[in-house]
Amino acid sequence: MSDKGKSWTTLDKDLNRISNVEYAMQSVSRPMVGLGIALAFMIIAGIAAAAIFGAGSGSALVIAAAVLGAYMAINIGANDVANNMGPAVGAKALTMGGAIVIAALCESAGALLAGGDVVSTISKGIIDPNAVADTRIFIWAMMAALLSSALWVNLATWIGAPVSTSHSGVGGVMGAGIAAAGFGAVNWVSMGQIAASWVxxxxxxxxxxAAFLAFIKANIIYKEDKIAAARQWVPVLVGIMMGVFSTYLAVKGLKKIVSIDLPTSLIIGAAIGAISYAIxxxxIRRQSDGMENRNKSLKALFGLPLVISAALLSFAHGANDVANAVGPLAAIVHATEFGEFAGKVTIPQWVxxxxAFGISFGLLLFGPKxxxxxxxxxxxxxxxxxxxxxxSAAITVIVASWLGLPVSSTHIAVGGVFGVGFFREWHHSRQQEKHAAARPPELRIAKEERRRRKLVRRSHFMTIVAAWVxxxxxxxxxxxxxxxxxxxLFT
Structure with a gap:
């Protein structure tokens, strides 16, 4: 590989050398140490709320809500962020330590720099605000939604099921709204859209x-000259990636900085994609100089683009989902401060x-699982x-935004992993059947045995789908x- 080609992989190699972070992460991930640090962060959040909000009327509620908001953020870090970093770690493009560092930085940057400064207090419009007329009842409903959604995500993380924290919040708000004002308070049309998004x-x-994997197999992996094919198509895929993520961030992740509609976002994405291809x-041509004509070389070419895509996903997740996580807390602060509640409220910077910090702590302490x-x-x-x-995660979010569907980044990312796995099963089965006839009878694998060999673990598939439902x-x-x-207890 030439010296110029080596520069393309410098960042990837540096990230894989962050061994000290990984050792520290292994230490703090021990159950009692992790729980102790998480509890300390929740207490600090309560103290900070007390210092900022003061000792006025309702301060105890704000302090309690801040503690619960910190608890919810920790659980999001433990569960939701894994979907952005899991594939890169599983593919060995990143070490666990490198993934923790990138995710923590990008999630925090997304939340603090580009996170929406206004959030809907009634998650996704599923409860009619007029149905909960009493401000104090509204505060207790938001408190119940915050605690219940955090507890559910905590339980899901414990059993090893990646679930949607957004859907947990939706369920929490819906349950508290029904308990406060009855079933008539629920906007069942919105709930129907959310249920449709599960599928x-x-x-x-x-x-x-699966479609992108089929394309890569047909146009790069199975070509006689893999390196020549990679030189042709990997820059195209990098351009598509940067174009898609630019559109994704413009649509979902830059609300605080500037509001951009979908057509404008697509134009921006196309321009950045073309520039990325040209660069x-x-x-890629320099990096591939001297590479052997085998799949191991292709993995090296895809390594850095994969790391960049994981970082961009984390930034967009921090910008888009952190506000939803702290929405009930922001609603409680607003209602306590002004004595009334609104459909939308401004999120204080301290919230x-x-x-942002809660997600980083949750990722560091409990995310590896x-x-x-x-x-x-x-x-x-x-x-x-x-x-x-x-x-696929970025493209699906863009398509869903265009269709007006509420979607879960968790469901999309994990669905992408399943899609890749099931495509591999189907493709492997076809290859086995294709070559079976050419083999001597004693070397043939029985059809029943071929069907039994699965490339997707069914136990995890059933656990995750059940948790989603x-x-x-x-x-x-x-x-x-x-x-x-x-x-x-309190009224």
Missing amino acids: ISPVLGGVIA SAPL MVIG LIKMVGSQITKLNPMRAYCVAL ITVPAAALLSGLVFVLLTA
Whole structure:
């Protein structure tokens, strides 16, 4: 490889040398140490809320809500962020330590620099604000939603199931709203759209990821001269990636800086994609000089683009989802301060800081479990497969935004992993059947045995799908019970 080609992989190599971070992460991930640090952060969040909000009327509620908001943010870091970093770690493009550093920095940057400064207090419009007329009842409903959604995500992380924190929040708000004002308070049309997204988003993510993997196999991996094919197509894929992520960030991640509509975002994405292609084509050509004509060389070419895509996903997630996580906390602060509640409220900067730092702590303390699950325990990933998953996640969000569908980044990313795995199964089965007739009878594998050999672990598939299906009703039931308990104790 030439000296110029080596420069293309410098960042990737540096990230894989962050061994001290990984050792520190392994130490703090021990159960008691991790729980102690998480509890300390929650207490600090409460103290900060007390210092900022003062000792006025309702300060105790704000302090309690800040503690619960920190708890929710920790759980998002432990569960949700794994979907962005899991494929890159599973593909060995990043070490666990490198993934933790990138995700923590990008999630925090996304939340603090580009996070929406206004958030809907009634998550996704599923509860009619007029149905909850009393401000104090509204505060208890938001408190119940915050606690119940955090508890559900905590439970899901413990059993090893990546679930949607957005859907947990939806269930929490719905359950508290029903307990406070009855079933008539729920906007069932919105709930129907959310339920439809349970199916649409993972299936769409899986189909797009499988389509890109099929394209890479047909146009690069199975070509006689793999390196020549990679020189032709990898820059195109890098250009598509940068164009898609530019559109994704413009649509979902830059609301605080500037509001951009979808057509304008697509134009911006196309321009950045073309520039990225022009820059990456000579770099890929230089990097591939002297490479052997085998799949291991292709993995090296996809390594850095995969790391960049994971970082961009984390930035967009921080910008888009942290506000949803701290929305109930912002609503409680607003209602306590002004004595009334509104459909939309401004998020105080200190609330966003709690969300950003809480996610980073949750990722550091408890994230490795779900990162390993998504990255290596569902199906075997390499840089090409993981790249398809990351790209499909961004494309699916853009398509869903165009269709007006509420989607979950968790469902999309995990659906992409399943899509890649099931495509591998189908492709492997076809290859086996194609070559079976040419083999001597004693070397042939029976059809029943071929069917038994699976490349996607069915136990994880069933656990994750079951967790997805019951997330909203479970969080809603838990929230309703918590609301009844809170109102009985304090009113």
